[in-house]
Amino acid sequence: MQVSFLIPVYNTDPAVLTLCVNSVLKAAADHHQVVVADDASSNPETLAFLERCDRAGLANLKMIRTADNAGVSHALNLAAAEASGDFLAPVDHDDVVVSQGFSQMLRCLQYHRASWVYSDEIQVDANGFLIRRMYKPDYSPQLLRALMYINHLQLFSQELFRKVGGYREGFEGSQDHDLALRMSEVVEPVHAETIAYHWRILEETQSRSGEQMDLKTIDHSQQALREHFSRMGQPASVEPVLLRRHPDSEPEPIGVYKSRLEPNHALSVSVVIPCRLGTRKVVDGKERILLEHCLQAMSRSLSAADDHVAGGYKVQIVLVLNAEDDLAEAEESIRRHHLGGIAICDEPGFDFARK
Template sequence: MISVYNDEDFLAESLESILQQTFTDFELIVVNDGSTDSSAEILDRLAQRDSRIRVIDQSNQGLTRALINGCDLARGIYIARQDADDWSDRERLQKQFEVLESRRDLSFVSCWAEGITKEGQVLELVTRPVDSNVATEELRFQRQGPPAHGTVMFRKDIYQQVGGYRPQFYFSQDSDLWLRMAEKGPVLYLPETLYRYRRDAESLSSVRHDIQYEFGEFGQACHSVRASGGDESQLLAQAEELTSRVVAGAVDASTDQQRVAATQYLIGSQLAINGDPSAATYLWTVIRQRPWHLKAWVRLFQVWLNFGRPSSAG
């Protein structure tokens, strides 16, 4: 199940990675969340070609509402997620399906994942414990969840039992759901890199990182309250109030460019560590925005030492 909002750059590639899976018995629900770019045309073209695609059009309501609507319409016993700019290995669905079929106690299965730039350079490999009990404990008590939202395939009946994605969570709706599902059954990570997710300095998760973190804290607090047998309704009301403020545009956005620069630095720094000369492009972007960013200058100098100063750097 995929939610789409103005994802024309990578949407066709993302959908093709699902349509070319070795596991073929699925419906691909795509919720078009009020896109204003060419996403709708891309979806219509692919849906005409492949009858497994079900396109659901709605006014822009945000990711959480789109996920709720898509999951409600899903007819399968398992639901697999993917984000509209990400990519799945062609064996991902088959392997995750087989695990859920053989391990009836599991609430969901995930996998290892690679983070990549918009251009496709690998930034990092995110792994998780192979042992299911260890993985479940780390999720519930050490905040170590799936490497990316889209890596997960879960049982629809457990999803429904725990209340599904909750509309109170504008961000971190996935981590809140994983915690509740892990209370019903263990989780498991396939020790294979079956998913790639893109890191974009201007994505919502980057520029709204602080707000995302705040929603994550609400999810953790709800988990603690449930564990002690308490009532989480007050926390949910607070999360809902924060969602209302985000939707209304009442949350301060004055530091957005600072967050973009911070993410650009992290990407450039990781590329430099990986020995990728394209790090210079990201680091120069940071320096143009923040000439006093000492760490960016240091990383850029390291790139120059290793690869020489590119003629286009200035």
């Protein structure tokens, strides 16, 4: 079993790119492959570093370049097309792979005979100092639909990658989340409980760590989630969660999303109310006709209900009266409160269970 690491590069600082490539080469050793895809970088220092890598002549290091800057999804797809490994492992150009954690992931992959595994990670600052450790849960579809918690490091099979169509261009900034959602529709990933990745959080990083996110990234994530729900036969509305970084600041998106499933057909709910017309009782210090009080409360609640709730349900009122009660009067009460439903009379002789 061979793994191909995919590293998309665009005008990366040579200092962090050196750390990234060296860490991946160490993890790859002599058995695994490293594919570096340069997305038409123009930075002379970046280009000089890539030239040195090319001249190194390492058998398991493959360098490819694009003629035009087409985005990270395009670069990753090119790298995947050139990869010879059975599994793919995308790596951001400024991050670090932990070789021992990678070895643990391989053992997890083989033990579970999985086609997709993901690890825990450490977030570091620009200088490589620890910000936080990210210990992730086992696979949770609900959490994945809220944020891209799987993140790095991931190993997934070439077969799975090709089956879902690879990275989709037009989802830049959210390409990993979009791919993970589509792969989750085919197979559940396995969590390898090991730290295999150092994620470098820079000012421009589109992350869930509190940095303000690019509006295009937000749009792409919402689109990816909406399309995911649609493919699953569960249309949903998707909105970004906004938080204030400081009490006086404006709310900002943080890479977390709230989804509301939309019923694809009207659901019926029948509210059965056993009652006797004219029954009175003191409620909140006032004498009230109980049935009128009940219907009034239901009418008010349905009128104020969220559109996502009320719009998906058809509510029917069923009044079960005593034998001596007036059906016409009960039906008029239902209409008067703008509710739909029916009234029926029980047999003579009170029996609450029969009602």
